[in-house]
Amino acid sequence: MEFLFYFGDVFTPFNFMLLLIGTIGGLILGATPGLSPTMAVALLIPFTFKLDATQGLILLGAAYTSTVAGGAVSAILLKIPGAPANIATTLDGHTMAKNGQGARALQLSFISSAIGGVFGVLLLIFLTPVLAEWALAFGPSHLFWLAILGVTVIGSLDSSSVVKGLLSGCIGLWLATIGFDDVMGAQRFIFHSSVSGGINIIPALIGLFAIPQVITMFAKGRHQHDAEVLKVEKSPIMDSIREVFRRSRALSIGTLTGSFIGLIPGVGGQIAGLVAYDQARKTSREQKKFGTGHSEGVIAAESANNAMVGPSLVPLLTLSIPGSPTAAVLLGGLLIHGIFPGSDLFENYPDVAWTFINSMLIGQILMCVFGLYVAGLAARVAQVPNAVMAAVVLALAVFGSYSVQTSMGDVYIMAALGTGMYFLERFGFSAAPLVLGLILGPIAEANFVQGAMIANATSSMGAYFFTGALNLTLIGIVVASIAYSVWMELRQRRYLSKEDTLEQQERTT
Template identity: 40%
Template sequence: MWEHILAGFLETMQPFNLFLAIAGLVGGIVIGALPGLTATMGVALMVPVTFAMDATSGLIMLGAIYSGAIYGGSNSAILINTPGTPSSVATTFDGWPMCKKGKADEALIGSLTASCIGGFIGTLFLLFVAAPMAKLALKFGAPEFFWLCIFGLSTIAAMSVNNVAKGLVSGALGLLVSTIGLDLALGVPRFTFGYYPLVGGIEVIPAMIGLFSFSQVIYLVASKQKFIADYNPSPGALSRVLRKFWTSCKVNLLRSSLIGTVVGILPGAGGEIASIISYNETKRWDKDPSRFGTGVIEGVAASESANNAVIGGALAPMLTLGIPGSAVAAVIMGGLLAHGIQPGFKIFESSGNLAYTFIVSLLVVNVLMFFIGLFLIKGTARVLNVPAAYIGVGIVALSVIGSYAIRNSMLDVAIMVIFGLIGHFGGRIGLDTGTMALGIILGPIIEENLSKSMSIAGAEGSVFSVFFTHPISLVLIIFTVFSVSAPALIAKWRLKSNAQGGGQNG
């Protein structure tokens, strides 16, 4: 194995392969940063190009695009409060407040460093324990998935401590909207309001672009701000971030990377769920959860390390079982097959060189990404120096093209605008765009697995045993109950101890 790893490293270091890795990273970061262009799209666009190369070089480039795009999404999340890919939704929770406080450079460097660390750790898992990890994917059935998503949803309760009722309404509205379209169990059109094109459902990305960026533009022009946020680049940002990560974020980064890897393994759950769960867990285990959402780097670190760790996880079942753990992994598998390589447990023997080179190249890519990212951040942060009038209209134009790019449909552009209005005016009455986006993202997955679980329960004759007796489900249920009740309990406990301590802050 070690000789394979060494050979893979040398192969990656070939000038042509290094060039492909760098080009892939830059392209990926740009694609990821543009709202509406996803990692899946970026990788899919480049698969035909790899047909002309040998399989190893092609894979190195695809892996670099994948890593770059998932990281790139955080740039727009931080700078213009618009997640570039759905994986970065949770990055907006703290990244954007940091930017508003004038700490954009720290947020950007933090997200870059966390992405590289997360990606590296995820890949290490892929390198050493791919096969056992893949077996874990098989343990996750429909009921486990259902509970995993409910656990993800419990974030809502934690996110909106001061306003639980409206937070829940926002989440439920998002979930309800996500049920528009064909239902999965019977395949009949639902909630199309007599307008046939809605049968395709509300696509997550246009809705998300609307909720985050178009609503933001309305706010920006209405508030008469001159710039989106103050930007005071301070020379020591890099070393400050690194020191902070080393002293107080080690556990956070490890935990988030682990969550990202595990969620990545599961087919059907990707970066968006991993980053939400990691964000929530980091907040829960923090000494002072209330500071989350006000612009703390720990929040950015949790979300971004998790979504890049997903990559290693998603590739494990793809390589060893032929079951891709994410949409991007599925596209990469298409590329593998086109080169005549069959995935499976044998891949490490039959195509050992290729498999190890691919994995080792991902490690190299994550190191390269750090330096390329640092270089690019200098440019991207300049966005904040552009007057708000230009930025506002620029975001509208990008939102339009980004919404259109997903399905090439003007309907999606209209959906983007409508959700922008809902997001803005809903925000005025205390509804939360972040939780609504959570609902729209998680809704289809929850319903799919609920419906599958019900079908299974129908066959086995017991709803209870399907939902409440599987061990992984039980663990997730306990987590969920804890997650929902913890903020209230902690608040109550604080109140009590405050009262006993004579009103002093404990």
Template identity: 80%
Template sequence: MEFIYYFGDVFAPMSFMLLLIGTVGGLILGATPGLSPTMAVALLIPFTFQLEAAQGLILLGAAYTSTVAGGAVSAILLKIPGAPANIATTLDGHEMARRGKGARALQLSFLASAVGGVIGVLLLIFLTPVLSQWALAFGPSHLFWLAILGVTIIGSLESRSVVKGLLSGCIGMWLATIGFDDIMGAQRFIFHPALGGGVNIIAALIGIFAIPQVLNMFAKGRNDPNVEVIHVQKSPLREAVVELFSKSRALVIGTVTGSFIGLIPGVGGQIAGLVAYDQSRKMSSTPEKFGTGHSEGVIAAEAANNAMVGPSLVPLLTLSIPGSPTAAVLLGGLLIHGIFPGSDLFDNYPDVAWTFINSMLVGQILMCIFGLYVAGLAARVAQVPQSVMAAIVLGLAVYGSYSVQSSMGDVYVMASLGIMMFFLEKFGYSAAPLVLGLILGPIAEANFIQGTMIADAGDGRMGYFFTGTLNIVLIAIVVLSVAYSAFMELRARRQMQQTEALA
């Protein structure tokens, strides 16, 4: 119970002020399309140079947790994920906003984020030694199958056709191969200088989600009588709390899934949110409601992506292995102050480690308080006229894409992918599987190549990738995921045919 001894250090005037600044700033940055948690933390690194080690980490940790939660604002109101971790939130969150429940969706997202985040940090506090050893069990072959599992899961999300969903994921994985091969350095599909460094994930995320929205808004025109007018209904906080705990199954699934996936080095919150969403839908008694503005989808996704934050720091603090890209930036923040994480971190620097972890626990509560206050104000964004909203979203899209690397090439990539997605949606292809394929592509490729190198020096590729308990479990889940999605699609078609026959 050593962490209790250092709990008061979080409330020292300077430390608490930095915690407040990081929390509020993170919510604002998270709600801005293009500013991912990794980028937000990286932007704050220079401000920690003159701070004490614990104070600097408090600022970075608060920004990390609140940016992940803040990304739900633009995901729900604009259907533009503030970060890759918020992709799953768009599936039901934006539909709730269209039905006038934007304030309720934001309240549920922040409440679910707080519950998942607090449990995730508690896991970090109490189970760090045990979980750190378990994290080492995942090698290249397991991470490869985990990436493939992500592709099979996204095939059934939002898309009416499993085949089209899987094809969308494959298109995303193909886009991930553009650029230079990480192993051999060979050029692949570089037909424009802007693609020399590959497809930037933030520019792609903005383009694929934002540009089709903008084009649809412009296509409808200012005076079109069929233009959808979004009305915002007031949502009492008490009712949101009751609804959250009445949907405890989605909350538990999201929290458990996020905690489990956050522990695996290199996976990230985007997979946690989508896997939690998919599992919540499959275990629901009304899976057909998902994607139509069902609050369980928002709860599961947001609980998962914040529950991932605490466990993702377990391998960082105990093994010096960042569990996520943002954790890698936090590692830089530690090294700047001459602190090297490892098994002796809690012996040599207990004041820094425990103050940092305790601040993340308090930060989750502050994030919820400020987020709920922002929810009532932010929901008014939905009342902005479509013509004005289109111009604002387009401006944010250009700004967000350019600001990543100060490159007009990223703006061209954003616009090109957005126009491509606009036409793909006309044929029934979905944005979420394509984006996650783009994210998972490098993970699958890098671990497959590493695995083949290890396998060629040992028992061969078949033995390495297809044997072992963990490999077999993951392969079985992949097969079952595809089979279940196909079965659900066939059943839905059969029910539709029976309804048409009766009519």
């Protein structure tokens, strides 16, 4: 209970002011397409040079927490995920916004994010030593099977059929191979100098989600808007709170999934949100409502991507191993002040470590309070005319893509992928499986190659990848996920065929 001793340090005037600045600034940065949590934290690093280590980490930690949650704003209102972690939020959140329930969707997302985030930070507080040892158990073979598990989710994720979902995922896996091979250094599918370094996930994410929507809005034309003006329905906050706890199954799945995946180095919140969304849908009694503006989809996705924040810092604070790109930036923030994290961090610098962790706990609550306050105002974005909205979204897409590496090549990639996705959507393909394939491709490939090298030096490939309790458990889950997706597809087809038969019988009678 040592953390309670340093709890009061968070509420000193200057520390609390930094916490407020980091929380509000993180929400704004998170809602801006292209500014990922990693970039947001990196942008704030120079502002910590004149601060001591504790104050600097409070600012960075608050920004990290609220940026992940803030990405839901653009995901819900504009269908542009503020960060990869918010991909799954678009699937039901944006549909709710189009139905005039943008305020309710934002309220559900912030409340779920706060609950998941608090749970994740509590895990960081109470189970850090145990979780650190457990995280070390994941080697290249386990991370490879975990990536394959994510690939199996593709088949049933926001697509009209398993086959189309898998094809979308395969396109994403192919796009992930463009560039230089990380191990051998060989060129692969480099058609133009703009893709010589591979396809950056942020421009791809913006293009695949934003550009098809921009083209659709421009196609509708300004004259059609008057008939399509959306009324923003008022949503009492207490109703949203009751809704979140009423959907306790989706909340639990999201929180536990996010905590589990956040602990594994190199996986990331984008996978946590998508896997949680998929599992919440598979175990729900209202599966058909997912993708049509169902609250469970928003709750599961947002609770997962914030629940992973706390556990993702476990390897960093105890083993000096950054568990995510954002954690690597936080490591730089520590090193700037001469603090090297490790097993003795809590012994040598308990005031820094515990005050930082406590500030993240309070930051989750502040993020929820400020998020709920602006939810009703932000939801009015849905009432902006189509022509104006399309122009604003296009400008944000160009700005977000260019700002990642200050490269026009990223803008061209964004435009090309977005245009291609527009035509794919006409044939029933979805952007979410494609993005997931693009994200998981490098993880699966890198860990397979590393595992193959280790296997060649120690044992056979079969023994390395197909033996061991953890490997067998992950393989079993992969097989079960594939089988379930196929079974659900067949079940849905039988149901539809029965409905068609009944309709024909009614017509004949």
